[in-house]
Amino acid sequence: MTNHSNGRKQEEAIPSLVQSQRQIDQYGLDVDAQAVLVAARLMEAGAKLGHAAEIHFARFGLSTGRYRLLADLEDNGGEVLPSQLAEHLGVTRATVTGLIDILERDGLVSRRASAKDGRQKSVILTELGASKLREMAPEHFARLEAMVGLLNTEERSVFLDLLGRVTQGISALTDE
Amino acid sequence: MTNHSNGRKQEEAIPSLVQSQRQIDQYGLDVDAQAVLVAARLMEAGAKLGHAAEIHFARFGLSTGRYRLLADLEDNGGEVLPSQLAEHLGVTRATVTGLIDILERDGLVSRRASAKDGRQKSVILTELGASKLREMAPEHFARLEAMVGLLNTEERSVFLDLLGRVTQGISALTDE
DNA sequence: CTTATGTAGTTAGGTTCCTAATTATTTTTT
DNA sequence: AAAAAATAATTAGGAACCTAACTACATAAG
Numbered sequence: 398m399t400n401h402s403n404g405r406k407q408e409e410a411i412p413s414l415v416q417s418q419r420q421i422d423q424y425g426l427d428v429d430a431q432a433v434l435v436a437a438r439l440m441e442a443g444a445k446l447g448h449a450a451e452i453h454f455a456r457f458g459l460s461t462g463r464y465r466l467l468a469d470l471e472d473n474g475g476e477v478l479p480s481q482l483a484e485h486l487g488v489t490r491a492t493v494t495g496l497i498d499i500l501e502r503d504g505l506v507s508r509r510a511s512a513k514d515g516r517q518k519s520v521i522l523t524e525l526g527a528s529k530l531r532e533m534a535p536e537h538f539a540r541l542e543a544m545v546g547l548l549n550t551e552e553r554s555v556f557l558d559l560l561g562r563v564t565q566g567i568s569a570l571t572d573e
Numbered sequence: 574m575t576n577h578s579n580g581r582k583q584e585e586a587i588p589s590l591v592q593s594q595r596q597i598d599q600y601g602l603d604v605d606a607q608a609v610l611v612a613a614r615l616m617e618a619g620a621k622l623g624h625a626a627e628i629h630f631a632r633f634g635l636s637t638g639r640y641r642l643l644a645d646l647e648d649n650g651g652e653v654l655p656s657q658l659a660e661h662l663g664v665t666r667a668t669v670t671g672l673i674d675i676l677e678r679d680g681l682v683s684r685r686a687s688a689k690d691g692r693q694k695s696v697i698l699t700e701l702g703a704s705k706l707r708e709m710a711p712e713h714f715a716r717l718e719a720m721v722g723l724l725n726t727e728e729r730s731v732f733l734d735l736l737g738r739v740t741q742g743i744s745a746l747t748d749e
Numbered sequence: 750c751t752t753a754t755g756t757a758g759t760t761a762g763g764t765t766c767c768t769a770a771t772t773a774t775t776t777t778t779t
Numbered sequence: 780a781a782a783a784a785a786t787a788a789t790t791a792g793g794a795a796c797c798t799a800a801c802t803a804c805a806t807a808a809g
Binding site: 441 | 733
């Protein structure tokens with residue numbers, strides 16, 4: 398139990414099966430250590446990827462959220478309502494307001510009041526915003542491709558399938 | 574009501590292959606859309622899992638980081654240096670200081686100055702901290718297991734392998 | 750038509766984690 | 780032995796995203 402000084406010396410602590418099993422054994426629970434390991438590794442990977450993405454987008458003066466907002470705008474004809482953006486990006490409307498504030502300040506999008514509904518203010522991709530996306534596309538997509546370069550086409554399909562099912566399972570953490 | 578007539582009506586926007594392909598086509602790039610899709614889906618999953626984990630741990634009055642710190646303490650005999658915790662958790666020492674502050678305030682850990690090195694202050698798991706881990710273990714691990722319940726043992730192995738290789742590839746986003 | 754209720758966007762304040770600078774102590778160099 | 784460099788923990792301030800409260804406008808109910 399009290400194992401100080403056990404030859405462990407890793408830069409980044411990747412959760413191991415032994416470690417998961419030990420945690421479970423400690424309380425005599427009937428749980429599959431491998432299942433716990435999958436959960437731990439996915440959390441680790443998600444955090445790591447999130448951080449790496451911020452560094453990646455920072456090269457272009459953007460954050461992950463602001464890039465995704467621009468991409469969604471481009472994907473929808475260059476004009477979208479904030480509430481729709483929130484839904485597409487899976488974030489709250491309050492967050493979208495903040496993203497737009499900075500993108501507008503930088504001239505990549507602009508706001509325009511709606512004629513139909515006085516409450517709405519649609520967001521518009523400016524020419525500067527469009528060219529920003531154009532400029533970063535080659536490097537951006539090349540890096541994304543490189544990221545999954547260790548998987549062949551067949552493996553990518555399998556990964557998408559498995560990831561999709563695990564993603565469904567995430568609700569098990571929040572249910573009840 | 575808010576449906577702008579293009580048949581799309583999803584609560585959460587899951588990136589699709591068509592969508593990835595369209596983005597790539599727009600600039601005539603030679604990139605595999607499936608590869609981009611894997612990257613997009615993994616980012617989505619990581620963000621979603623991170624958020625769900627916070628909700629999960631909040632039930633026990635903890636955050637993801639503070640739980641991981643407690644678990645690491647327990648895993649290492651109940652006494653670890655802040656700098657070691659930072660390394661194990663993959664966060665900075667500044668972050669660890671903040672995590673300890675709150676855990677100490679709540680009585681789950683305590684700080685003790687080192688006799689050997691005047692700069693060090695080791696972190697100790699209190700009895701209250703240990704019992705907190707004991708109490709939450711059954712539900713915590715059960716939920717983790719449920720999360721990956723849609724995968725059988727064989728599939729979990731495959732997933733771990735593929736995820737590991739994609740995780741290696743994450744450096745492609747930050748290199749150079 | 751006037752009041753109650755709902756919706757769009759924003760603001761205010763909180764959480765998590767970060768980087769950079771600061772303080773105290775130890776180790777190395779001269 | 781004194782000065783310089785390295786190390787441990789902390790503090791200060793920033794970025795991303797959240798929830799809840801607020802403002803302005805729109806629509807439904809009496």
